[in-house]
Amino acid sequence: MLRSLVLASVASAALASGPLPPLPLGLLQEPAPKPDQLTVTVSRTGNPRADGSYELTCKPVGGTHPEAKRACARLESFAAEDTDPFAPVSTRSLCTQQHGGPATARVTGTWRGKPVDAAFDQKNGCEISRWKDLEPVLPSVRS
Template sequence: MLRRLTLTAIVSLAVLSAAAPGAAAASGPLPLLPLPQGEDDARTRLTVTVSEAGDPSAEGVFELECAPAGGDHPAAEPACDRLAELADEGTNPFAPVPRGAMCTQQSGGPATARITGTWRGRHVDAVFSRADGCEISRWNNLRPVLPGIR
């Protein structure tokens, strides 16, 4: 009986493991590919809203435009450079933490941020927090678009 249960569990796991990549590919988001420099950069206009950061100068609503860097974001040029770097890597910095991700249960404080607008011609509406290790990493990956938090 135990042998049959073990065999059933192993076979089920193998079937699910083989099916999961195909199911994720069919239903998941398309990969973000790097775009050529130039006209697509001009379509980057973001509104960054930061609250409870613990530093009044880091909190508020900031406009960020790229190509050329502008707006009232306190670090517009480095922020645009970081966004371009992430695009060149093929990374979507606005993607949420994947479901089922194993995250450390640590708190990075009450800071929250929301970024809306257009990044390289793509609609953006992303929420950031510092609620656990994955969210802290996601926030830190987007510095200096988001402020550094201690």
């Protein structure tokens, strides 16, 4: 959008006052995309090694997440499908009334250039599926 505004302004000015000096190329380039950076905080999974807070960076892969490479690959598969894995369960969903345990997770940060602040739990069948679908970004939960 900034690029369009700059080009329109330059064109208008050129028509009004004659030739202008060239613009710096930096004004015409799109800003580099921010890397995917997420903080994953997990508790009460039944696995003390899985509970805690982890940093996950993708493009390039890094951070303290124990399965960063697999987690980034999983997020990339969501991107390829143009699916938002952090979207809440629809209020129109019919969910089985099963309880998957006390595990909770929160994911915050940036993914695909957009802010993320998503909560996860195991309170019903839809939430259990949503959690499992995001593994290994979220750890497996003991049943």
